Amino acid sequence: MKAEHAQSRIAALRAEIGRHDELYYRKATPEITDFEYDVRKHELAELEGKFPQFASADSPTQKVGDDRAQGFVEVAHRQKMLSLDNTYNEVEVRAFHTRLTKLLEVEDLRYTVEPKIDGLAVSLTYEDGKLVRAVTRGKGDKGDDVTANVRTIQTLPHTLTGAAPRVVEIRGEIYLTAAEFERINAERAAAGEDLYANPRNLAAGTIKQLDTSEVAKRKLAIVLYSLGYCEPEAVASQSELHDQLRAWGLPVVEKIWPVRGIDAAWAAIGELDGLRRSFAYGTDGAVVKLDAMAQQRAVGATDKAPRWAIAYKFKPDTARTRLRAITIQVGKTGILSPVAELEPVLLAGSTISRATLHNEDEIRRKDIRVGDLVEIEKAGEVIPAVLKSFPEERVAGAAEFDLFALVGGKCPVCGSGIARLEVAAEEAQGVAWKCQNYDCRAQRTGRLGFFCSRRALAIDGLGETVAAKLVELEWVKDQPDLYDVTLASLATLNLGTTEELRIFGEKNATKIVAAREAAKALPLEKWLYALSVPDVGESTARELGRRHRNFVELADSTLLKAVLQKAELLAQREFEAPASRKNPAKSDEDKARRKELCARLDAEIAALDAGVLAGAPADIGPAVAASLLDFFAGEPGRRLLAKLRALGIDPQGTVAEAGVLTGKTFVLTGTLPTLKREEGEQKILAAGGKVSGSVSKKTSFVLAGADAGSKLEKAQALGVRVIDEAEFLKLVAGQ
Ligand code: IVH
DSSP, X not given: OOHHHHHHHHHHHHHHHHHHHIIIIISSOOSSOHHHHHHHHHHHHHHHHHOGGGOOTTSGGGSOOOOOOTTSOEEEOSSOOOOOOEESOXXXXXXXXXXXXXXXXXXXXXXXEEEEEOSEEEEEEEETTEEEEEEEOTTSSEEEBOHHHHTTOTTSOSBOSSOOOSEEEEEEEEEOOHHHHHHHHHHHHHTTOOOOSOHHHHHHHHHTOSOXXXXXXXXOEEEEEEXXXXXXXXXXXXXXXXXXXXXXXXXXXXXXXXXXXXXXHHHHHHHHHHHGGGSSSOEEEEEEEESBHHHHHHHOBOSSSBTTEEEEEOXXXXXXXXXXXXXXXXXXXXXXXXEEEEEEEEETTEEEEEEEOOOHHHHHHTTOOTXXXXXXXXXXXXXXXXXXXXXXXXXXXXXXXXXXXXXXXXXXXXXXXXXXXXXXXXXXXXXXXXXXXXXXXXXXXXXXXXXXXXXXXXXXXXXXXXXXXXXXTTSOSSGGGGGGSOHHHHHTOBOSOSSSOOBOOHHHHHHHHHHHHHHTTSOHHHHHHHTTOTTOOHHHHHXXXXXXXXXXXXXXXXXXXXHHHHHHHHHHHHHHSTTOSSSOOOSHHHHHHHHHHXXXXXXXXXXXXXXXXXXXXTTOOHHHHHHHHHHHHSHHHHHHHHHHHHHTOOOOOOOOOSOTTTTOEEEEESBOSSOOHHHHHHHHHXXXXXXXXXXXXXXXXXEEOBTOOXXXXXXXXXXXXXXXXXXXXXXXXXX
16 A cells, blocks of 8 residues: 555544544444444554554544543543453454563463453542542543432442442443343333434433433443552452452452463353353453453553453354345435345344345445345444345345335435435435435424434434324424424324324423423524534534524525635636636736736635634535525525524524634644633633634634644744643633
């Protein structure tokens, strides 16, 4: 691989992994399996090894995932919480042993083999035997204080039994049993709410709830397996630790394997694999640890993970079954997604009859055809997926998958035309077919469900099932029509059939009415995102919400028009440049005239940049601007705004009033000692300042923290003033 190719692949992988880290650790809504994630991470680590010139302290291979959420107090760990190196193959487990024998100059090493629990890491501090604090892993050095929530875990003693150290950090994993996970999901299903994908996400989502009484309703469980800071020292080995934890009355794993040598460790991993499905918690691997603490200390740790432990991850469970049919689902943006309808098969404890097939290109690439024997995978995570087919066992005559032919060139829900287009929407990447009818029932349902989802207006209790019913009955066409549905009609809504009634009920209906009322007060950014305006994701909505007062101003946005105008000027500038390839100057006279014209265009562009566009975020480009203005000028957008007006709903932008930072533009870089990036940005905006993504001569201040990179260098080169967090806080305070 050429260096430049490697560089761009590294950048792409870092961006992709960064996105999945955010989804997994912060939002608890992963889109890919752990295995798929690990494959990407290994590829990145390998490339960084081969091309050390592109290594970076900012790379996801060098950091532990960040699970910090808004609304919690951050607390430093006394001893850093590290991650574990992981592998999927035996050779690397043996290489781990070889490494240790060399480092320690001892051949005969003792290990423990333990289950790797698929939960949420937490560190408990006990002082003189009393539980004083529970903190999530966070960034490794500091995490969120979730003490109140952890105290609701019934099996966790708040006082240790017997003699306890003065201070000890005890680490473990919070999880939900499969039974509890199913109980909660069944309850949600009955209330017509969306279901959680798996126990891990539900546990992570629960511990990050700000309302402790809600946490207490879900029976979280915990299991403890390791020590952080401990004073005075309590144990000399990992196996002793296990016994000590149990003696203190703490919940521990049902079995650990103390072994001598790597052959025995490998055998124990096999035994564990045979047993693990009977455990109360999900397991995704085995952890092999050096048993003697003295040896652990001797080999130490890297920034990210200890050298004395390795995680061997089990491959996700797979099964073989027949692909009966491929059906098509239509999402909120109209994208047609293929779904595998399978001969039901038992896999990882549940019966699977449907699986995702991603998109048409992938089905062709994997050569999957209706009638095929297929291999499916369920990784405890997300929805099961079809991995591959077995073309050699194919019955003759199975046709290659052709989505257009399957649906007869029409949307299977509304019968309108479909178009093939490039998409980068949340639910699909690449090329897809899309239903062209904004009023399609499936799109309406998708949009209504999204409108009510947690990330949008959080109208809890109104999930896909209820949304589908409301749209089917035509009580709701556009999302704000939800406000016209009366409490009485919601309460008597039948989600079942005429034979088997399933009445939504007064309690659920009341909840929705209260939630939709509360949503009226949400800011413009939330409403803009919730209304599924094409091309407007969460961050674009946030940026726009901070720059417009209301929908009326946004629909006729000066900022967006300026973005378009600048794009036009740039295109014209390129065309008129005397050396333009498409339009080279024909004579000296022409050249002189065009030089002058270009200078005028440059001045116009510069005026836009310094005026309306100053501090405008880079992700609002001409495509987004055009799409937004078109939407609000078109029929659907006009209809939505008229409806909101009629309902008296007028969400307000969070445009900052003049403040101490008015007229100042900031660029943030690196990690600040106490403020999270969003908190810093909020302070700037609240004080009337602007935040920009890149440093230029017009930048007033660069606020730099640890590991600041190229932005800091650029600031120094341009002579822009660089400040640290302490100075920044003084500025904000008006000093
Ligand atoms: S020991 C210094 N033991 O897996 C690291 N970790 O993927 C000490 N985990 O961060 C960790 N089961 O949150 C250890 N039996 C076990 C574990 C375990 C699950 C988690 C832990 C770790 C993560 C790494």
